Amino acid sequence: MERRDARGHYEELAAEYDEHWVYGPDYVPWMSGRIVEALRLRPIDRIADIGSGTGLFAKEVARQVQPRRPLLCVDPSEAMLRRLGTPPPPDLTPIVASAEDIAEQRAHLPYEQLDAMWLKESVHHVADPAHTLQGLSDQLAPGGRLLVVMLPATIQYPLFKAALDRFEELQPNPAVIERHLRAAGLQAELTHVEHELRIGRDRYLGMVRARYMSLLSTFSDNEIEKGIEEMRIAHPEPVLVFPDRFTFILGQRRGGNT
Template sequence: MIRDLAGHYERLAGRYDDTWGHRPDYVAWMNQLVFDRLRIGPGDRVADIGAGTGLFLRSLVRQVNEDNPIVCVDPSQAMLDRLPDDPRLVPVCASAEEMASGAVELPYRKLDAIVIKETVHHFTDLAKTLAGLAGMLDTGGRMLVVTLPPRLEYPLFTAALDRFAEHQPEPADIVSAMRDAGLDTVLDYDAFTVRVDSEHYADLVARRWMSVLSTFDDEQLAAGLAEMRSRNQPGELVFADRFAFVLGLKT
């Protein structure tokens, strides 16, 4: 969907963590939900696919040490350069497809846990990539995919919502792919209530904070922002940020 995905994240990297500065409660909420589902314990070998700046690894990193660091996989070196200087985090610049194919050298032969947060929509072949990653799990290993459903409740302009829905995989398709890969898989949902100033939200959109926004040129984005301002009341916006959590277990 995005012609220049690497360029998008290179432009975003410098201000990525600031994007979530108005929502520290969301960051803590998401970190806890990931931790609760993956049940990371001492000695577990963990990989985060699409780790970015490591913002959503805070709950997991407390459970590991320098002897079993978290492998932070991301195709954007600019994002990985923003990882904390922490020996418990090992950056690996690679795509999910490269890792799933076995083309990437990792510190572990097998993994106990893999987390994939809001990244599956970038996979060029969903079933093949998830199968390859599932094959890297040791017995008892867990793979957690956190993803948005195709239809968002965001106060975005209509064209962006429609384009996002067109390219976002259905959670049920992720479940099927993980089951086909041999994982016992369950799907559930959680939602976070977002409260944000309408002008701050418009600024996030103007900076193309979501990858789908990078598919609109400046004129189209300006028209979308005008549509949002005509529809959204000034002041606080309140909406649900709903996520699908797909957890697979290798038995």
């Protein structure tokens, strides 16, 4: 099995990241809207997107919320953050740091405390989720909210079997993440949201070849090509239709007026 570090994977993918993740015109607004609703975001909130990548969702959240102070886009990949623009939009502030850097207070934030933060599909990159989520929770203001958005333990993507098997092997259990938030002193709840995806088969095969999911970076080029051939046989239809189901784990610090 070929493994690459997550930071290197995203450095390579940065230039075409948005192309792979904008499944359709309604996907980013839909997901961003669910994040806004779950976190009950307000213009007065001090907000951070931990593991923001190119800011794909942060940009849309900022458009919907119109925050009075810049939304923090935190990511360890400078290449990804450069996709915010030069200079970045005035309502977004890039910060080159990992979730662990923020949790350990090794990175300087312009806000003393945060009212809301989210981690979308990045908690599986964290080596010690319990410790990191505790450190992130400690930086919440009274009433502050922390949202972990992750795929469930199993997915119904039209991937090749070895990729689906490896996903189940590597994916953290959402119930465990919920317990970590409770252990960090937050009130926590777990819910699900679902969105139907329709993607042209050839486009999706190209996304797999480009390793749009970090999971796919654990496969060699030869394994990817064999997997794509398996997918071609299993899915002759020109448009792939499948559910994109997410687990939302929301933690809230007691106190405040939220």
